[in-house]
Amino acid sequence: MTTALTILGLESSCDDTAAAVVRQTGASAGDILSSVVFGQVELHAAFGGVVPELAARAHTEKLDHAVEAALDKAGVSLAEIDAIAVTAGPGLIGGVLSGVMCAKGLAAATGKPLIGVNHLAGHALTPRLTERLEFPYLMLLVSGGHCQFLIAHGPDDFIRLGGTIDDAPGEAFDKTAKLLGLPQPGGPSVEMAALRGDATAFSFPRPLLDRAGCDMSFSGLKTALLRARDAVVAENGGLGEQARADLCASFQAAVADVLAEKSRRALTEYLAGNPTRAAFAVAGGVAANQTIRAALQAVATEAGAEFSAPPLALCTDNAAMIAWAGIELFRLGHRSDMTLSARPRWPLDRSSPAMLGSGKRGAKA
Amino acid sequence: MPSDPLILGFDTSAAHCAAVLLCGDTVLADAHEEMTKGQAERLIPMLEQVLTQAGAGWGDLAALGVGIGPGNFTGVRISVSAARGLALGLGIPAVGVSALEAQVFGLPGVTVSSLDARRDALYVQVFEMGAPHFPVLCDMASLPPIPARAAPSCIGHMNQEIAARCAGHAKAAALPMAEAIARIAGQRMHNDTLKRPAPLYLRGADAAPPRAAPPVILS
Numbered sequence: 216m217t218t219a220l221t222i223l224g225l226e227s228s229c230d231d232t233a234a235a236v237v238r239q240t241g242a243s244a245g246d247i248l249s250s251v252v253f254g255q256v257e258l259h260a261a262f263g264g265v266v267p268e269l270a271a272r273a274h275t276e277k278l279d280h281a282v283e284a285a286l287d288k289a290g291v292s293l294a295e296i297d298a299i300a301v302t303a304g305p306g307l308i309g310g311v312l313s314g315v316m317c318a319k320g321l322a323a324a325t326g327k328p329l330i331g332v333n334h335l336a337g338h339a340l341t342p343r344l345t346e347r348l349e350f351p352y353l354m355l356l357v358s359g360g361h362c363q364f365l366i367a368h369g370p371d372d373f374i375r376l377g378g379t380i381d382d383a384p385g386e387a388f389d390k391t392a393k394l395l396g397l398p399q400p401g402g403p404s405v406e407m408a409a410l411r412g413d414a415t416a417f418s419f420p421r422p423l424l425d426r427a428g429c430d431m432s433f434s435g436l437k438t439a440l441l442r443a444r445d446a447v448v449a450e451n452g453g454l455g456e457q458a459r460a461d462l463c464a465s466f467q468a469a470v471a472d473v474l475a476e477k478s479r480r481a482l483t484e485y486l487a488g489n490p491t492r493a494a495f496a497v498a499g500g501v502a503a504n505q506t507i508r509a510a511l512q513a514v515a516t517e518a519g520a521e522f523s524a525p526p527l528a529l530c531t532d533n534a535a536m537i538a539w540a541g542i543e544l545f546r547l548g549h550r551s552d553m554t555l556s557a558r559p560r561w562p563l564d565r566s567s568p569a570m571l572g573s574g575k576r577g578a579k580a
Numbered sequence: 581m582p583s584d585p586l587i588l589g590f591d592t593s594a595a596h597c598a599a600v601l602l603c604g605d606t607v608l609a610d611a612h613e614e615m616t617k618g619q620a621e622r623l624i625p626m627l628e629q630v631l632t633q634a635g636a637g638w639g640d641l642a643a644l645g646v647g648i649g650p651g652n653f654t655g656v657r658i659s660v661s662a663a664r665g666l667a668l669g670l671g672i673p674a675v676g677v678s679a680l681e682a683q684v685f686g687l688p689g690v691t692v693s694s695l696d697a698r699r700d701a702l703y704v705q706v707f708e709m710g711a712p713h714f715p716v717l718c719d720m721a722s723l724p725p726i727p728a729r730a731a732p733s734c735i736g737h738m739n740q741e742i743a744a745r746c747a748g749h750a751k752a753a754a755l756p757m758a759e760a761i762a763r764i765a766g767q768r769m770h771n772d773t774l775k776r777p778a779p780l781y782l783r784g785a786d787a788a789p790p791r792a793a794p795p796v797i798l799s
Contacts, residue, residue, distance in 0.1 A: 261789050262787050262788070262789055262790065263789070263790035264790075266785060266787040268653065268785035268786060268787065269785050269787055271653070271654075271657060272657075272779070272781070272785065275657045275660055275661050275664075275778075275779060276776075276778050276779075278661065278664065278665075279664040279665065279667075279668050279776065282668060283668065293668075293669060309653075309654060309657065312620055312654065312657065312658065312661070313657050313661040314661075315620065316620060316623075316657070316658050316659075316661035316662040316665065317661045317662070317664055317665035318665060319624050319662060319665065320624070320661070320662040320663065320664065320665020320666035320667075320668070320669060321665040321666075321668060321669045322665075322669075323624050323627070323628070323638060323665075323666060323669070324638055324665065324666045324668070324669025324670040325669045326638075393790065393794065394792075394794070394795075395794070395795070396794030396795055396797050444795060448795050448796070451798065452796070452798070453795060453796035453797060453798040454795040454796065454797055454798060455797075455798045456797070456798070456799065459797070553624040553625050553628070554621040554622075554625060555621075556620065556621055557620060
């Protein structure tokens with residue numbers, strides 16, 4: 216565990232084309248030598264959501280440029296890289312496939328080992344990249360596509376305590392923005408509008424709080440928001456700025472309440488295992504929301520657990536987390552061969568029953 | 581005497597995975613497998629197999645030729661993404677070659693190249709020395725204009741029907757797809773204006789703006 220490892224990471228599972236170089240010396244936290252992210256917000260803006268085919272087209276023509284930029288910024292040549300890590304799922308399959316093929320090309324050409332990384336493991340291991348958090352820690356992964364509580368026991372060992380049974384909160388933020396005529400991505404624009412709003416103006420449901428366990432649901436919240444909006448529009452012939460701000464603040468408060476209460480339950484379950492250094496970490500784009508972050512921090516403090524939230528650039532999709540997960544998996548001896556598949560579905564916890572998409576194609580996450 | 585440069589050509593733009601290793605005009609090794617899925621898993625092992633058969637390694641290559649379609653979107657991206665990664669890793673050029681062009685490579689005179697675009701549509705391009713024609717997505721009722729009295733050779737999907745409409749002759753491609761791609765790559769690998777390979781889609785992404793309009797915002 217004393218050698219330095221330098222790994223190139225590639226990420227293209229949603230609408231960010233990313234490449235990064237991360238180095239770990241000894242057993243320390245990671246040193247991000249570069250982290251390049253080419254976003255696609257404008258590409259999808261007119262469609263009110265990420266269009267998979269458009270995303271895949273963009274990734275295919277941007278990935279190699281992202282890799283070059285990351286190597287250049289890091290001042291590292293391909294020859295100095297120890298291995299190539301790539302997101303192999305779960306995510307939008309067209310983009311994941313482009314990343315996997317580009318990484319295979321790089322690995323074959325350079326003779327460097329290839330490591331297929333689970334995108335969710337990338338998020339879930341980020342607290343170790345930034346703070347060297349010790350296992351086991353509790354993780355809330357909350358983004359545009361995912362929402363789940365995990366206990367991280369090792370780089371490849373996760374137990375899921377619960378998660379959303381329908382939409383992810385980030386998706387709900389995007390839909391809320393769309394319904395209220397706010398720009399995409401919805402997370403930041405709803406949060407901004409909520410700053411001037413009254414969080415008690417509208418009474419939105421807190422789904423599944425009456426049920427035991429850590430499962431969540433956000434699709435009903437979206438419907439409730441639509442009804443409330445329609446009522447306001449019907450009454451006033453349109454949506455005023457203040458009403459819009461109030462809707463945003465009330466919606467955000469409902470999401471924060473649900474996440475906080477379910478976090479409280481997840482913490483109880485996690486602490487029952489007597490971890491040596493109790494820690495609650497959040498990751499994913501929604502963890503960038505200040506109201507939600509503050510609510511989660513308060514829950515952690517109340518439970519006596521250390522709270523960890525990565526900086527914004529490492530909350531949203533990036534390749535530094537993939538490179539870091541690659542380092543952790545490489546040290547465990549993981550290697551992929553040239554038959555590595557891109558997987559649209561790939562649950563982190565392979566033992567717990569599937570929550571989403573439990574049809575014939577298997578669990579989504 | 582230095583031997584001719586080694587060029588590796590490959591294509592997954594339709595229901596196949598195909599590769600060829602070319603030295604000048606000589607095919608050193610090749611492989612072709614019909615498959616409707618699994619190209620992403622098969623492609624690199626197939627390329628390694630072709631290299632091994634010829635006793636060559638990745639480092640011996642001077643250029644790559646890659647099929648850019650038009651064809652199956654995912655299939656095209658599999659090869660183009662791999663080619664870009666390989667080119668970056670090897671420090672050699674990757675030349676993107678259209679399937680429409682590869683299909684008529686080596687045939688004399690005016691040619692009409694066509695491919696199945698599904699949904700009763702075709703991808704069609706006319707090739708005529710000295711006169712550039714763009715590739716198009718069309719159907720049999722909207723074929724691009726074909727030069728009069730050219731008696732073109734028609735190759736590919738529905739070529740007999742197309743030949744009947746332009747007093748042409750239905751013919752078969754002169755070379756297998758991957759070999760034609762590698763040969764064209766060999767001709768272009770030193771071009772100063774060579775760009776990185778990019779898929780030739782010809783058909784837009786199925787994406788529609790949201791149906792529900794946002795509410796009127798009162799100011």
